[in-house]
Amino acid sequence: MKITELVLHPIAIADPPLRSSYGLHAPFALRTVVELKTDSGLTGFSETYGGDGPLAGLEAVRARVTGMDPFQLAGLWRDLSAEAEREIAAAPGGRSQTFLVPGENPLDRHARTFAAIEIACLDLIGKATGKPVCDVIGGRVRDRVSFSAYLFYKHGGGGGVGGDAREDEYGEVLSAEACVRECRQMIAQYGFREIKLKGGVLDPAMEIASIRALRAEFGASYPLRIDPNCAWSVDTSVEVGRALKNELSGGGYLEDPCATLEGMGEVRRRLLAERNDTPQASNVAVTCFADVPRARELDAVQIVLSDPHYWGGMRNVQQLSHLTGVLGMGLSMHSNSHLGVSLMAMTHVAAACPNLTYACDTHYPWQTAQDEIVEGGRVKFVDGCVAIPDKPGLGVELDYDQIARGRERYRKIPFRKRDDEAEMRKHVDPAWKRVLPRW
Amino acid sequence: MKITELVLHPIAIADPPLRSSYGLHAPFALRTVVELKTDSGLTGFSETYGGDGPLAGLEAVRARVTGMDPFQLAGLWRDLSAEAEREIAAAPGGRSQTFLVPGENPLDRHARTFAAIEIACLDLIGKATGKPVCDVIGGRVRDRVSFSAYLFYKHGGGGGVGGDAREDEYGEVLSAEACVRECRQMIAQYGFREIKLKGGVLDPAMEIASIRALRAEFGASYPLRIDPNCAWSVDTSVEVGRALKNELSGGGYLEDPCATLEGMGEVRRRLLAERNDTPQASNVAVTCFADVPRARELDAVQIVLSDPHYWGGMRNVQQLSHLTGVLGMGLSMHSNSHLGVSLMAMTHVAAACPNLTYACDTHYPWQTAQDEIVEGGRVKFVDGCVAIPDKPGLGVELDYDQIARGRERYRKIPFRKRDDEAEMRKHVDPAWKRVLPRW
Numbered sequence: 115m116k117i118t119e120l121v122l123h124p125i126a127i128a129d130p131p132l133r134s135s136y137g138l139h140a141p142f143a144l145r146t147v148v149e150l151k152t153d154s155g156l157t158g159f160s161e162t163y164g165g166d167g168p169l170a171g172l173e174a175v176r177a178r179v180t181g182m183d184p185f186q187l188a189g190l191w192r193d194l195s196a197e198a199e200r201e202i203a204a205a206p207g208g209r210s211q212t213f214l215v216p217g218e219n220p221l222d223r224h225a226r227t228f229a230a231i232e233i234a235c236l237d238l239i240g241k242a243t244g245k246p247v248c249d250v251i252g253g254r255v256r257d258r259v260s261f262s263a264y265l266f267y268k269h270g271g272g273g274g275v276g277g278d279a280r281e282d283e284y285g286e287v288l289s290a291e292a293c294v295r296e297c298r299q300m301i302a303q304y305g306f307r308e309i310k311l312k313g314g315v316l317d318p319a320m321e322i323a324s325i326r327a328l329r330a331e332f333g334a335s336y337p338l339r340i341d342p343n344c345a346w347s348v349d350t351s352v353e354v355g356r357a358l359k360n361e362l363s364g365g366g367y368l369e370d371p372c373a374t375l376e377g378m379g380e381v382r383r384r385l386l387a388e389r390n391d392t393p394q395a396s397n398v399a400v401t402c403f404a405d406v407p408r409a410r411e412l413d414a415v416q417i418v419l420s421d422p423h424y425w426g427g428m429r430n431v432q433q434l435s436h437l438t439g440v441l442g443m444g445l446s447m448h449s450n451s452h453l454g455v456s457l458m459a460m461t462h463v464a465a466a467c468p469n470l471t472y473a474c475d476t477h478y479p480w481q482t483a484q485d486e487i488v489e490g491g492r493v494k495f496v497d498g499c500v501a502i503p504d505k506p507g508l509g510v511e512l513d514y515d516q517i518a519r520g521r522e523r524y525r526k527i528p529f530r531k532r533d534d535e536a537e538m539r540k541h542v543d544p545a546w547k548r549v550l551p552r553w
Numbered sequence: 554m555k556i557t558e559l560v561l562h563p564i565a566i567a568d569p570p571l572r573s574s575y576g577l578h579a580p581f582a583l584r585t586v587v588e589l590k591t592d593s594g595l596t597g598f599s600e601t602y603g604g605d606g607p608l609a610g611l612e613a614v615r616a617r618v619t620g621m622d623p624f625q626l627a628g629l630w631r632d633l634s635a636e637a638e639r640e641i642a643a644a645p646g647g648r649s650q651t652f653l654v655p656g657e658n659p660l661d662r663h664a665r666t667f668a669a670i671e672i673a674c675l676d677l678i679g680k681a682t683g684k685p686v687c688d689v690i691g692g693r694v695r696d697r698v699s700f701s702a703y704l705f706y707k708h709g710g711g712g713g714v715g716g717d718a719r720e721d722e723y724g725e726v727l728s729a730e731a732c733v734r735e736c737r738q739m740i741a742q743y744g745f746r747e748i749k750l751k752g753g754v755l756d757p758a759m760e761i762a763s764i765r766a767l768r769a770e771f772g773a774s775y776p777l778r779i780d781p782n783c784a785w786s787v788d789t790s791v792e793v794g795r796a797l798k799n800e801l802s803g804g805g806y807l808e809d810p811c812a813t814l815e816g817m818g819e820v821r822r823r824l825l826a827e828r829n830d831t832p833q834a835s836n837v838a839v840t841c842f843a844d845v846p847r848a849r850e851l852d853a854v855q856i857v858l859s860d861p862h863y864w865g866g867m868r869n870v871q872q873l874s875h876l877t878g879v880l881g882m883g884l885s886m887h888s889n890s891h892l893g894v895s896l897m898a899m900t901h902v903a904a905a906c907p908n909l910t911y912a913c914d915t916h917y918p919w920q921t922a923q924d925e926i927v928e929g930g931r932v933k934f935v936d937g938c939v940a941i942p943d944k945p946g947l948g949v950e951l952d953y954d955q956i957a958r959g960r961e962r963y964r965k966i967p968f969r970k971r972d973d974e975a976e977m978r979k980h981v982d983p984a985w986k987r988v989l990p991r992w
Contacts, residue, residue, distance in 0.1 A: 185684050188692035192907055243682050245624050252868055253627035403879045429691055436872045437879060440842045468631055 115156070115242055117182045117235075121149035122172055124164055125520025126527050127485040128280040129451055131269040131541070135314030135345035136548060137534030138269075138541060141280065142527050143451035147487060147517060148172065150184065150234040158184065158238030159512055161455035161487075162230040162423055163217035166530040171227040184235035191228050191426065198224035212344055212373045212398055212550065217424070217450060218532060222401060225426035232427030233459045233508075240507035247508055248465040251428055258499040259464040260473040262308035262339070263300045264449065265293055265328075266480070267315040269541075280482070290320065290327040297328055300479055306498035307336060308365070308473035314342030318350055318553050322357045329361045337365030337472075344373040344398055347551035351381040355392050362392045365472070367417055367446075369395040373550050375405070379414035393417055397448040403437065410441045417444035417472065420463075423456065428463040439469035447474035453481055454488035458508040461500045473498065487520060489513045554595070554681060556621045556674075560588035561611055563603055564959025565966050566924040567719040568890055570708040570980070574753030574784035575987060576973030577708070577980060580719065581966050582890035585611065586926060586956060589623065589673040597623065597677030598951055600894035600926075601669040601862055602656035605969040610666040623674035630667050630865065637663035651783055651812045651837055651989065656863070656889060657971060661840060664865035671866035672898045672947075679946035686947055687904040690867055697938040698903040699912040701778070702745035703888065704735055704767075705919070706754040708980075719921070729759065729766040736767055739918055745937035746775060747804070747912040753781030757789055757992050761796045768800045776804030776911075783812040783837055786990035790820040794831050801831045804911070806856055806885075808834040812989050814844070818851035832856055836887040842876065849880045856883035856911065859902075862895065867902040878908035886913035892920055893927035897947040900939045912937065926955045 129143040144164025151157050162168055178190065202221050217226065233247075240247045248254040270286035287296045297309060309328055313321045325340055338361055346354065351371035355362070362368055371381055371394065378394050385392060397419035400409050409415035418438050420431045431447075438445045447464060457478050464474055478493070486492050489511040493500060503509030538546040568582040583603025590596050601607055617629065641660050656665065672686075679686045687693040709725035726735045736748060748767055752760045764779055777800055785793065790810035794801070801807055810820055810833065817833050824831060836858035839848050848854035857877050859870045870886075877884045886903060896917050903913055917932070925931050928950040932939060942948030977985040 183688070185682075185688040186692040188694050188905060188907060190692075192694050239682075243624075243678075249622070249624040253625040253629075255627050255631050403875075407880060433872065433875045436842075437876055440876060441846060466627060468627060 115152050115154045115184060115238065117150050117179055117184060118153050119151040120172070120176050120179050121151065122169060123147040123149070123517050123521055124169055124524045125487070125517065126164070126524040126529070127451070127453060127520060128482055130280060130282045130284070130480055131271050132266040132312070132480065133268055133315040134266070134312050134534065135343040135552065137538035137546065139451070139534060140529055140532070140537045142523065142529055144524065144529060144532065145451075145453060146172065146230070147455065147512065148230045148234050149512070150179070150231070150238060152184070152238060154242065156238055156241045158234035158236075158241065159455055159508065159510075160230045160233035160237065160459060161453060163226060163450070165532065167218060167223070168226060171223045172230060175227055175231065179231055184238045187232050187235055187429070190231065194224040194228050213548070219401065222424050225402070225430070226424050229423050229425070229427035232429070233422060236428060237507040244506045246502050246504075246506065247428070247462040248502055251432060251463070251466050254465040254502060255468045256465050258501040259461045260308070260499050261306060261476045261495065262310045262473040262498070263297055263304070263306035264475050264477060264479070265296055265300070265309065265311045267293070267312070288316065290324040293324040294327050294331045297332070304479060304495040304498055306473070308339070308498070309336050310339045310341060310475060312343075313340045314345030314552070318346065318354050322354060325358055325361050334364055338362060339367045339369055339395070341369035342371060344370050344550050345552045346371050347553065348372050348377050348380050350551065350553045351377075352384045355381060355385045355390060356388065359390045359392060367393045367395045367472075369419070370398045373399070375399045375409055375412050375414040379412035382413050393444065395419055395446055397421065403434070406434070406437055406441065406443070410443060415443070417446050419446050419448040419475070420467075421448040422459055422463050423450065428459065428466070431463045432467055435467035435469045444471040445469050446472035449475040449477050451477045451480065454486055454493045454510055455508065457493050457500065458510050461502065462508060465502050485516070485520065487513055487516045554591050554593045554623060554677065556589050556618055556623060557592050558590040559611070559615050559618050560590065561608060562586040562588070562956050562960055563608055563963045564926070564956065565603070565963040565968070566890070566892065566959060567921055569719060569721045569723070569919055570710050571705040571751070571919065572707055572754040573705070573751050573973065574782040574991065576977040576985065578890070578973060579968055579971065579976045581962065581968055583963070583968060583971065584890075584892060584959075585669070586894065586951065587611065587669045587673050588951070589618070589670070589677060591623070591677060593681065595677055595680045597673035597675070597680065598894055598947065598949075599669045599672035599676065599898060600892060602665060602889070604971065606657065606662070607665060610662045611669060614666055614670065618670055623677045626671050626674055626868070629670065633663040633667050652987070658840065661863050664841070664869070665863050668862050668864070668866040671868070672861060675867060676946040683945045685941050685943075685945065686867070686901040687941055690871060690902070690905050693904040693941060694907045695904050697940040698900045699747070699938050700745060700915045700934070701747035701749045701912040701937070702736055702739045702743070703914050703916060703918070704732055704739070704748065704750045706732070706751065727755065729763040732763040733766050733770045736771070743918060743934040743937055745912070747778070747937075748775050749778045749780060749914060751782075752779045753784030753991070757785065757793050761793060764797055764800050773803055777801060778806045778808055778834070780808035781810060783809050783989050784991045785810050786992065787811050787816050787819050789990065789992045790816075791823045794820060794824045794829060795827065798829045798831060806832045806834045806911075808858070809837045812838070814838045814848055814851050814853040818853035821852050832883065834858055834885055836860070842873070845873070845876055845880065845882070849882060854882070856885050858885050858887040858914070859906075860887040861898055861902050862889065867898065867905070870902045871906055874906035874908045883910040884908050885911035888914040888916050890916045890919065893925055893932045893949055894947065896932050896939065897949050900941065901947060904941050924955070924959065926952055926959060928952045
């Protein structure tokens with residue numbers, strides 16, 4: 115089996131006016147759907163970040179990938195990494211993505227490019243062997259994967275803030291009460307059993323109130339996590355950690371409260387000194403393997419967020435699962451606005467990671483059935499879980515009419531890069547800038 | 554594809570009277586050849602440790618393995634590990650194998666059992682997909698794998714010391730001169746470009762002389778390593794490290810000079826204080842993943858010795874390659890008396906490990922063409938390397954006449970367990986005991 119063609123489909127999908135410390139989601143999120151056609155007649159798929167940058171990264175490997183045997187992945191990873199290491203060594207300021215939205219860090223571009231190819235190759239291998247991808251990469255340790263409710267503060271959309279953004283069933287969420295309502299709606303529909311709140315948007319006191327309201331509503335059997343994406347100072351992080359000591363215990367965590375491993379290490383030391391061992395998670399200060407032992411040494415991070423899209427694909431996430439297990443760290447999974455192909459990739463790799471200690475994040479509830487590119491429509495959740503389908507590869511096929519629809523929307527809109535700051539200036543505050551720490 | 558039958562072939566193979574700090578090799582080494590038959594008509598192979606212990610371990614998983622899908626490996630590893638963790642937690646003295654010959658540590662029995670099943674399953678998957686095993690597990694990063702000349706001090710065999718042991722082309726090797734001769738013979742036949750001497754046998758001054766003689770004969774382009782299997786005290790280790798500073802530099806290492814990570818850490822500190830950064834390798838103080846970060850913390854070990862047979866199979870060796878890479882450590886590969894099936898398993902996994910920084914050990918030159926169980930005879934070395942065959946799976950088939958011969962020899966001999974100490978008492982010194990440190 116040889117790859118004969120790499121087909122890239124840049125698409126745009128409706129995205130509600132979600133808020134984070136990065137700013138405001140634009141009315142459309144960008145994705146790229148990758149097809150690898152082969153001389154065997156099989157086609158493999160993957161879904162990755164969208165816009166000009168990720169497309170250019172994939173175009174750059176077109177010649178390398180065309181003619182490649184889809185089993186020969188380690189050589190491709192070695193070559194792309196070696197190139198990247200030279201760029202990273204020459205880059206000022208190292209690899210941190212504190213100031214970059216996921217998918218826009220030039221220093222993990224090689225990992226994102228490789229992942230998109232690797233996942234499509236694993237889909238191909240699964241189809242060629244008649245096996246689900248999770249079994250191709252070593253075998254599942256679970257048949258279904260648990261995801262968490264991923265709550266956002268948000269504007270109402272429609273004609274209001276967010277301009278041309280779609281109106282959704284969740285409406286405006288800018289208070290503790292609205293947060294509880296959003297969560298209730300989401301759990302009723304998907305059955306999630308863990309809850310994550312994207313913070314760093316409102317005054318910390320209001321976010322504390324949101325978490326407390328969620329605990330009051332759902333009880334201790336729904337673990338809670340809050341992720342302000344580095345919006346807080348060390349002092350504020352300690353204050354929030356102190357205020358939410360009970361609410362974040364028992365399977366919850368504090369995710370990237372402040373910037374840098376050093377900052378998180380200080381928060382950890384100060385909380386431990388108060389006998390508060392709320393674990394800290396990160397996908398901002400820890401974005402590549404070299405960050406992991408350093409995070410462990412500083413005791414800054416106890417839970418690493420994986421993500422096949424930017425950690426270099428599924429086998430690298432398995433390596434991360436193993437590494438964190440050996441170092442006595444936990445593992446969770448990060449997400450970004452995505453459709454069903456990405457969801458299935460996340461599900462397969464999660465099924466094949468023994469050390470996965472939390473329900474995975476997913477933005478899936480924020481996307482719509484109208485935009486789904488998977489044949490047969492949206493992937494089903496049961497009790498907050500996605501089951502491994504009894505089908506080869508990722509277990510989904512593309513709906514090419516929907517791909518055409520997504521491509522057409524991409525063609526029509528002006529966005530070619532995620533820029534949440536610009537979106538804030540356009541719709542909320544003309545002077546808005548991302549300032550760290552904000553509180 | 555389902556596994557329908559697990560077939561175990563206990564065999565005995567001639568072994569010369571090799572010496573080490575464990576004692577003396579018996580005239581026969583024991584191996585077990587594993588066959589997994591499937592409902593697809595394909596059969597997968599592996600080769601592992603021999604004798605009653607390994608056989609009992611494999612018998613214990615017969616029911617679990619029969620009916621299993623060979624792709625479902627992670628679940629088997631999880632189940633066997635969970636069981637083992639309970640035993641290990643209850644075991645006095647932890648996991649160290651300082652006082653145990655490889656293959657006889659009850660605390661990694663689960664890893665050895667799993668490996669034998671995993672490798673045969675990967676052979677099956679390769680055969681089912683038409684791919685070499687190295688490509689099934691992620692893809693090769695090299696097409697041929699470099700091995701080192703593995704020199705032993707030894708008796709002459711034949712009618713002499715070693716009793717009924719076979720006479721070989723190397724004769725007695727108990728001096729520096731004989732060592733050089735042995736190495737010259739082995740390099741002429743196999744083309745090795747790195748040299749390992751099994752030490753811990755003669756007085757350290759004589760072993761230092763052997764290493765110096767090898768350097769004088771072969772020059773600095775042949776990196777040198779010495780492995781006394783913990784025979785030395787910390788003081789002696791430092792003295793040898795000091796004496797061989799030049800000879801072990803430039804791609805060589807000092808392997809398990811003394812017992813325990815703490816001991817090796819002290820040797821390291823004392824050598825570094827003399828500006829001697831000879832790296833230390835281990836397969837005695839580091840035998841499971843939990844040992845690796847501890848070895849790194851103490852700076853006791855800079856190079857970990859992998860081995861698919863006792864590290865839990867090929868994918869676990871890939872994890873070890875990744876882990877050591879992330880921690881900035883080197884990786885080499887340990888070996889034990891083995892035939893062609895094991896050699897091919899070692900070659901495939903080595904081909905798929907990006908972070909493999911040294912030529913692998915192999916005992917292969919010490920076994921004979923008469924005992925080879927691989928169809929077509931002994932595996933070929935070119936320039937010290939074994940190439941990945943352009944064939945599915947491990948790339949070798951079994952010669953069933955040779956298996957029958959090995960089984961018959963196994964039936965006839967009294968050994969059911971490797972016991973190098975008993976062998977020393979029988980042939981060399983009736984009072985011999987393994988004492989650590991000996992010097």
